[in-house]
Every structure is written in structure tokens, then in C-alpha cells.
Amino acid sequence: MNGTFPPRAALADSPVIITVAPNGAYKQAADHPAVPLTAAALASEARACLDAGAAMMHMHVRKPDGSHLLDAQAYRDALAAVRGAVGDELLVQVTSEAAGVYKAAEQIALVRELQPEAVSIGLREIAVPDIPEAELAAFLAWIAERRIMTQIILYDEGDVRRWLSLRARGLVPPGAWSVLFVLGRYSAGQTSSAYDLLPFLAAYDQSLPWAVCAFGPEENACVTTAAAFGGHMRVGFENNLKLRDGSTAPGNSALVLQAAQGAQALGRPLATAADARRIYGAIG
Numbered sequence: 001m002n003g004t005f006p007p008r009a010a011l012a013d014s015p016v017i018i019t020v021a022p023n024g025a026y027k028q029a030a031d032h033p034a035v036p037l038t039a040a041a042l043a044s045e046a047r048a049c050l051d052a053g054a055a056m057m058h059m060h061v062r063k064p065d066g067s068h069l070l071d072a073q074a075y076r077d078a079l080a081a082v083r084g085a086v087g088d089e090l091l092v093q094v095t096s097e098a099a100g101v102y103k104a105a106e107q108i109a110l111v112r113e114l115q116p117e118a119v120s121i122g123l124r125e126i127a128v129p130d131i132p133e134a135e136l137a138a139f140l141a142w143i144a145e146r147r148i149m150t151q152i153i154l155y156d157e158g159d160v161r162r163w164l165s166l167r168a169r170g171l172v173p174p175g176a177w178s179v180l181f182v183l184g185r186y187s188a189g190q191t192s193s194a195y196d197l198l199p200f201l202a203a204y205d206q207s208l209p210w211a212v213c214a215f216g217p218e219e220n221a222c223v224t225t226a227a228a229f230g231g232h233m234r235v236g237f238e239n240n241l242k243l244r245d246g247s248t249a250p251g252n253s254a255l256v257l258q259a260a261q262g263a264q265a266l267g268r269p270l271a272t273a274a275d276a277r278r279i280y281g282a283i284g
Contacts, residue, residue, distance in 0.1 A: 015271035024238030025099035043085035053260030093118035118149035144175025157203035184215035191216030224262035
């Protein structure tokens with residue numbers, strides 16, 4: 001382990017943030033007819049998932065043909081639609097994912113133009129040779145200065161160590177940072193197991209809030225295990241279409257409801273959007 005874990009609050013005193021990732025960059029109506037591909041569909045999904053226990057939405061927007069899009073105006077339109085459906089009762093995090101379409105400079109430019117309340121950024125996608133380290137540090141400082149709630153996406157323990165090294169070297173100033181551990185992205189068949197969480201926990205120093213998402217039908221077991229260790233939960237069609245009994249989920253809200261039931265079985269209260277803003281907005 002990376003030294004000694006800091007004292008942790010009792011689970012009963014630690015609200016768990018459930019984030020719904022309802023569409024991702026790749027899923028289409030052919031995969032599931034309930035995948036939301038428009039601003040109106042995202043708004044409807046936001047309402048259903050909020051009612052099921054979500055405090056947060058991880059948002060992708062799409063082109064009219066359903067393909068992946070990074071566009072500030074498209075995000076503004078979708079954010080306005082979701083706000084019209086749920087007000088500020090969901091914290092909405094936009095993605096900067098490349099999805100094999102965009103380069104790091106374009107991803108950075110999108111974040112700078114949009115200046116969202118919350119964003120996710122893949123460390124592997126922006127910490128690349130195309131972006132000089134000084135430019136990367138300037139971007140991270142810009143994010144921190146604006147208190148944008150930024151979740152750094154990490155795919156393995158090597159990514160964890162690289163992120164911790166950037167922080168230790170002073171390239172990541174204090175800000176509203178958190179991390180997301182992605183289980184199963186590069187496994188055979190993109191499937192994951194709760195055991196996949198262990199290398200992340202062994203490498204991580206627990207210095208920032210963390211959450212887990214997991215590819216494949218054991219998504220619910222993975223995120224419930226994360227909640228038992230004090231982490232937060234991300235579920236949804238982006239990574240998985242199946243309920244824990246193996247049947248296809250009728251919608252994202254069913255996956256959220258399962259996650260909520262798992263958290264409650266552990267004695268963890270469900271976070272509200274206000275809780276999520278407090279937890280993910282903390283300086284760290």
C-alpha cells in the first residue's frame with residue numbers, strides 16, 4: 001500500500017455519490033432503444049435517474065447521426081435541457097473524451113471555451129507528447145483557478161502512479177480534483193470484476209475523492225465494492241446494459257436504482273447534488 005490510509009469517516013457518515021453515465025461515446029439505438037442521443041432524451045433520463053437516486057450525470061453529446069461530438073454549443077444546449085428538467089438537483093459533468101476522434105489540443109480548447117461546472121479528463125489523453133509539460137501544467141492551473149470540478153480518469157495502477165507523480169512534482173495545483181478508476185476497459189471482452197479494484201487501491205494514496213465505473217455485467221458488484229471502501233459509484237449504459245440478474249436493463253434508472261440499493265445495504269446515505277458539489281468541489 002502507499003503508506004498509511006488517512007482516517008476515514010464511518011460509512012454511515014459518508015454520503016455516496018451515484019453518477020449516471022447514460023450514453024457514452026459509442027452506444028447507439030441499435031444497442032438499446034433507450035440510449036439517449038439528443039438533448040431532450042438526456043433531460044428525460046436526468047429526471048428518471050434523479051428519482052432513482054443519482055446525484056450526478058456524466059454527459060456525452062452526439063452529432064445528428066449519433067456519432068461522438070465535442071462542441072461547446074451542443075453542450076450548452078444539452079445542459080440547458082437537463083437544467084429545465086431537474087434544475088440544479090443533478091450535478092452535470094461533461095466529458096472531454098477523445099473517442100479516437102479528437103486530439104488533446106481540441107479537448108483542451110473545448111474545456112476552455114465551455115468552462116463547465118464539472119468535467120472528466122482522461123489522463124492518457126491529455127498527458128501526451130503533443131502537449132508540452134509546461135502547457136499541460138498551465139491548463140491544469142487554469143482549471144484549478146476556476147474551481148472546475150475535474151475528475152481525472154485512470155485506467156490502471158500505472159495511471160494512478162503517474163497522476164500522483166504530477167501532483168508530487170507540483171504540476172497540479174490545489175483545486176476541485178477527484179479521480180475515476182475504470183475497471184475492465186482493456187480486459188478481454190471489456191468485462192470487469194470487483195477484484196480489479198484492488199490494484200488501484202494498492203497504488204492510490206486516498207488524497208482525493210474517488211469513484212469507480214466498470215465495464216460489463218458485474219458493474220453493480222464492482223461499484224458496490226467501491227462503496228464499501230468509501231468510494232463513489234458510476235453506472236449506466238456507457239459501460240453496461242445488464243442488471244445484476246443478467247437481464248437487460250430497461251433504462252439507465254434501473255442501474256441507478258441497483259446502485260442505490262447496494263449503497264443502502266452498506267449503510268451509506270445517498271448523496272444529493274449539493275453533497276456532490278461539496279465533496280467534489282473541495283480543494284485538494
